[in-house]
Amino acid sequence: MRLHPSVYEAFQVVMRSGTISGAADYLGRSQPAVSRMIDKLESSVGVKLFERRKGRVLPTHAAHLLLDEVERLFVSLSSLDDFSRRMEEGQDGGIRIAALPALGMDFMPEVISRFSKDRPLARVKLNVRMSVSVEKWVATQQVDFGLAETPFQLSGFGTRIFADTVYIAAIPADHPLAQEEVIRPEHLRGEPLIGWTISVSARRIFDDIMQGAGIIPQQLIETTMSATMCNMVKRGLGLAVVDPFTAWANPDARIVYRPFLPQIPCRFALLQPDTRTPTVLATELIGHAESLRDEVLADMA
Structure with a gap:
């Protein structure tokens, strides 16, 4: 039987407190609810984990062995949570961008500066390349998104107009x-x-x-x-x-x-790989880019 992690948490707290009532107070649950969770765990592992004596619970040898396994489980869960947090903050993987010089030399540094105020730990890799190279980088899935001047020759990515302006x-x-x-x-x-x-x-x-x-x-x-x-x-x-x-x-x-x-038309497009779902961080950074784009075009109008 696959048990919810909360059952193992209840077992761990009972082992530390020595009483069902103490574990219930710590977990914010009723005593009967904690007792049922312990009963379910004993039924699942097929051995007796506690002896009940005068309001206390005395762990069996099997309980001590199980505690070692449970603590390893929670260390692993904590590691997974930490991994998720690092991914969310962009510490692992981060965002990879390719941009043509017109946007890569000054515009994107300002975008990244604004983005970093919200995501100070996020890793960003900005590759400044000519449009034809940006197109290749996105087509070969090497970046999360690219910014290049239309038209394009390759496939393997979706496009939408980022800026439709003039020289x-x-x-x-x-x-x-x-x-x-x-x-x-x-x-x-x-x-x-x-x-x-x-x-x-x-x-x-x-x-x-x-x-x-x-x-x-x-x-x-x-x-x-x-x-x-x-x-x-x-x-x-x-x-x-x-x-x-x-x-x-x-x-x-x-x-x-x-x-x-x-x-003379000046049309820059946002390119995103077909096979890669945009990450939360990439979407946020694109949002900052679109906001700054609107400011720039209003200033230059």
Whole structure:
């Protein structure tokens, strides 16, 4: 017969107190209830555990042997409880994330900072990779979730749009174009530009826009990250078109940000492996990310 752990707990307390009444007081149960639990345990193990004498219970040799087993049981249960607590707090396993640089360099550190105030013992591993690598990490189940720019080529994960926004122009504060409210392709004619490498999807859209306007971009410097582009703009090396999350992370008196028209879509998605159920901690961290996202996009609007 499989007994509830409370029966073994009652037995352990009776062994320590020496009386049914004392055990009942400790457990917050009635004396008859504790007596029935002891009777059930004796019936289950098939041996007599106590001799009743003048209001006291005297444990038999079998009771002492059983106590050793019960105490080992409760040590194991305590270990399981401790394991559950560590898992809940993120001390074991923790959260693994992969994020593209636009979100991984400044945005996610702020998200993790907010998350850690609620979960100070949680372990977090943040891998900053280009979107194509983030896609691979999620598809091969190496992370709890990823943040990458659409579109995607692989399968094995579910997606939902995390941010649907547009790229904006970054201009040196002392440049004449800093006075414009909106930057258009014709403003960039003959201007030194800091552009993306051809591997970045937004580069291809930008090139199509400029070609449609009959302008050959003067892109003397190319890079893969908006953060690097902002740092170059601050140094007067040219103008750039960057994502709003990087712009939010790079406030500086030497740079101003303006809308760019026609719009270049900036769509970041949340990727989660198909075969892995989101953990409580991962869900909480995603919630912090969504809250900060709303703040960023409101600030940059």
